[in-house]
Amino acid sequence: xxxxxxxxxxxxxxxxxxxxxxxxxxxxxxDDFATWWFTIEVMGESxxxxxxxxxxxxxxxxxxxxxxxxxxxxxxGLEAPIHPHVYSNGHIxxxxxxxxxxxxxxxxxxxxxxxxMLASCKKKERPVDNDRYVRNAPENPKKTxxxxxxDSV
Amino acid sequence: xxxTVKHWHAVAQWRWDTGGTEPDRGGxxxxxxxxxxxxxxxxxxxxxxxxxxxxxxxxxxxSHVFHMHCLLKWIGTPASKQQCPMDRRPWVTAxx
Numbered sequence: 001x002x003x004x005x006x007x008x009x010x011x012x013x014x015x016x017x018x019x020x021x022x023x024x025x026x027x028x029x030x031d032d033f034a035t036w037w038f039t040i041e042v043m044g045e046s047x048x049x050x051x052x053x054x055x056x057x058x059x060x061x062x063x064x065x066x067x068x069x070x071x072x073x074x075x076x077g078l079e080a081p082i083h084p085h086v087y088s089n090g091h092i093x094x095x096x097x098x099x100x101x102x103x104x105x106x107x108x109x110x111x112x113x114x115x116x117m118l119a120s121c122k123k124k125e126r127p128v129d130n131d132r133y134v135r136n137a138p139e140n141p142k143k144t145x146x147x148x149x150x151d152s153v
Numbered sequence: 154x155x156x157t158v159k160h161w162h163a164v165a166q167w168r169w170d171t172g173g174t175e176p177d178r179g180g181x182x183x184x185x186x187x188x189x190x191x192x193x194x195x196x197x198x199x200x201x202x203x204x205x206x207x208x209x210x211x212x213x214x215x216s217h218v219f220h221m222h223c224l225l226k227w228i229g230t231p232a233s234k235q236q237c238p239m240d241r242r243p244w245v246t247a248x249x
Contacts, residue, residue, distance in 0.1 A: 004190070004199040011191045064189060065226050102238040103227050104188035 005063040006033040012107055025111045034059060037073065038111055046119045054078050055114065056090075057107055058140070067101035069142045070110055082124040085117065089134045091141040093127065095148045169194050169210050171218050188238060189223035198222040212247040213237050 013030055021027055021038070028037040036057045042048040054073040060066055072080035072090035080086050085093040096105060096113055127133065138144060171194060186192060187210075190199050197208035198220035211221040217239040227233045228244055237244045 007199050008191055065230060066232070099232070100241075101232060102241070103223075104238040 004065075005059055005061050008064055009033045009059060009107075016108065022108055022112050022115075024115055025108065028054065036107065038107075040111055040115055040118075042115055042119045044119070047121050047124050048081055048118050051081065053081050055111065057110070064103040064105070067097055067142065068107070068110070069140050070097050070114075071141050081118055082126060083118060083121050084123070084125055084127055087127055087130050087133050087137070089137055091133070091137060091144065093146045093148065095146075097141070098146055098148070167195070169218075171210065187220045187223050188217070189219055189227060192220070194218070194220070212249055214245040214247045215240055215242050216247075 010033070016027055016030075024041040024043040026039045028039055030036040036059075038055045038057070039052050040055050041050075041052045056071055056073050058069040060069075071092060072078075072086060074080050074088070074090040080088060080090045087093070092114065094114065094117060096102075096110065133144075185194060187194060187198065192198065194210055195204055197204040200222050201208040209221050210218050211224050212218050215237050217237050219238070224238075224244070227238055228235055233244075235244050236242060
């Protein structure tokens with residue numbers, strides 16, 4: 001039933017509109033309850049100083065029981081940040097988007113987690129298996145069974 | 154003076170006893186909504202039309218509270234690993 005997802009997303013959206021997004025996160029587009037776009041910027045000192053990235057959320061009718069499909073937008077001149085857990089096609093290897101998703105998480109909570117993932121990065125580099133992954137990657141990152149290693153980067 | 158009551162309306166209010174900071178629960182919105190659907194405990198889950206006994210709450214031994222229907226939907230998925238959405242401890246329903 002689609003209304004479960006849309007009711008919860010409507011609540012999240014009205015909260016974002018009344019209270020605003022966390023610092024460094026901006027809502028770009030949320031015209032429906034299927035796809036939302038945000039820009040994300042790491043505040044303070046980091047390897048990504050003054051770089052702005054665009055995040056895409058896609059929701060299915062089971063959200064928030066099922067996780068959103070989240071990735072960086074890589075088209076029309078937009079690029080994914082260079083990070084050991086971010087593939088050049090925008091797909092992100094982060095456990096909270098996969099096997100550690102919880103329905104009490106929210107869109108802004110995911111944004112903040114990804115923001116801090118960038119903030120704590122020590123070295124800008126692509127995942128070691130970037131080329132291999134990108135060549136065979138499914139369109140939807142949720143279809144990838146990521147292995148999560150190395151929480152430190 | 155003599156007063157004759159001709160008509161009266163009884164008004165009652167109910168709320169689930171979530172064991173929180175009764176009676177006002179501190180006015181913190183976070184405490185008043187189900188973490189899964191974000192609807193008020195005293196409202197109903199998105200699958201129900203009427204709040205009340207038909208859409209009850211469920212308590213975990215970990216102390217977290219959800220609409221029963223919301224939690225069961227989550228626990229019914231393999232992704233949940235039968236864990237509480239709040240603290241990821243194994244979900245054990247508390248006796249009330």
